[in-house]
Amino acid sequence: MRLPQAASLLALAAQVHGHGYIYRVTADNTIYPGYDIFIDPLLRPAPYRIAYGGGQTGPVYDLNSKDMACQGVHTPAPGLIAQARAGSNITFWWSRWLYSHKGPITAWMAPYEGDINDVDVNKLEFFKFGEETHDENGVWGTEKLLDETEGKWTVKIPADIKPGLYVVRNEIIALHFAVRVPPFFATFTPIGPQFYMTCFAFNITGDGTATPQGYTFPGAYSNNDPALHWDLEKGEPYPSAGPLVYVPSYDVELEPKPEVIISPTNNATADQDYWKAQADALAAQAATTEFFDSIGG
Numbered sequence: 461m462r463l464p465q466a467a468s469l470l471a472l473a474a475q476v477h478g479h480g481y482i483y484r485v486t487a488d489n490t491i492y493p494g495y496d497i498f499i500d501p502l503l504r505p506a507p508y509r510i511a512y513g514g515g516q517t518g519p520v521y522d523l524n525s526k527d528m529a530c531q532g533v534h535t536p537a538p539g540l541i542a543q544a545r546a547g548s549n550i551t552f553w554w555s556r557w558l559y560s561h562k563g564p565i566t567a568w569m570a571p572y573e574g575d576i577n578d579v580d581v582n583k584l585e586f587f588k589f590g591e592e593t594h595d596e597n598g599v600w601g602t603e604k605l606l607d608e609t610e611g612k613w614t615v616k617i618p619a620d621i622k623p624g625l626y627v628v629r630n631e632i633i634a635l636h637f638a639v640r641v642p643p644f645f646a647t648f649t650p651i652g653p654q655f656y657m658t659c660f661a662f663n664i665t666g667d668g669t670a671t672p673q674g675y676t677f678p679g680a681y682s683n684n685d686p687a688l689h690w691d692l693e694k695g696e697p698y699p700s701a702g703p704l705v706y707v708p709s710y711d712v713e714l715e716p717k718p719e720v721i722i723s724p725t726n727n728a729t730a731d732q733d734y735w736k737a738q739a740d741a742l743a744a745q746a747a748t749t750e751f752f753d754s755i756g757g
């Protein structure tokens with residue numbers, strides 16, 4: 461197992477402009493590796509994880525792009541599948557987000573059959589099952605990632621859905637450049653919404669039967685949607701972009717499971733190196749985002 465050096469981590473951090481990424485996911489109290497953009501590309505063999513390949517942390521700008529489903533890099537497919545009960549919680553652990561990048565945080569899921577390696581993510585039909593916009597004081601969920609939750613965002617798996625295999629998609633839509641661009645970025649950044657997403661493999665158990673109406677990516681969002689061309693300075697209640705959140709027909713009371721941590725390398729010694737490298741990478745990325753915060757980007 462090769463480990464990244466601190467210097468190359470910093471160079472990488474600067475390269476990707478310090479956008480947040482999902483490095484860990486808790487599913488029904490089991491903690492799985494997400495995709496660590498700084499560590500995973502350097503590890504041989506790749507860590508065991510439930511996330512799709514990833515490969516970049518920058519946004520997708522074109523909502524008609526195939527990358528809208530699960531980012532630009534879909535390989536390798538997840539080597540692990542998270543096991544979770546319908547009605548239990550999923551927590552996505554985001555590395556440091558940017559204050560300027562305000563907008564909705566959403567969760568989607570799409571059923572699939574067969575081997576995860578054979579899934580065409582653009583054919584999946586996702587329904588939205590979680591969304592956080594802003595509270596009554598105008599504070600966005602993306603700001604709470606920074607100020608209140610240490611980057612964690614939690615959503616509940618609908619209690620009534622049909623059990624089986626699902627691809628789960630967590631997304632942030634940053635609206636800070638939706639209708640205008642700050643002068644500092646005028647020459648190189650397109651105007652419009654920015655989509656940041658990662659997909660994960662799940663196996664959901666339960667006795668539900670619901671199969672909510674899903675939408676493919678691209679396709680779930682329309683460019684005419686005023687919620688995607690939203691002026692953050694307007695300060696009105698945000699209307700939500702795209703399809704509405706699915707509301708389950710019933711809820712379940714589940715006993716929380718004991719916490720389990722999945723080994724990223726299947727080797728206790730190598731895991732210690734992995735956690736250490738991850739902590740260093742998170743610190744380096746946080747330093748980069750703090751710099752971007754300081755210039756309002």
Ligand SMILES: *[C@@H]1O[C@H](CO)[C@@H](O)[C@H](O)[C@H]1NC(C)=O
Pocket residue numbers: 541625663664665
């Ligand atoms: C999904 O979970 C069910 C129920 O525990 C199990 O029988 C099945 O083998 C699992 N499938 C995968 C691909 O993990």
Ligand SMILES: *[C@@H]1O[C@H](CO)[C@@H](O)[C@H](O)[C@H]1NC(C)=O
Pocket residue numbers: 488489547548549714715716717
């Ligand atoms: C889901 O999260 C809520 C709020 O933290 C908690 O009360 C509940 O026990 C969790 N459910 C499970 C199944 O762990």
Ligand SMILES: *[C@@H]1O[C@H](CO)[C@@H](O)[C@H](O)[C@H]1NC(C)=O
Pocket residue numbers: 461727728729730733
């Ligand atoms: C476990 O990881 C350590 C540290 O990287 C390495 O030296 C050792 O050979 C690994 N053990 C096995 C069985 O692969």
Ligand SMILES: [Cu+2]
Pocket residue numbers: 477479561757
């Ligand atoms: Cu950005």
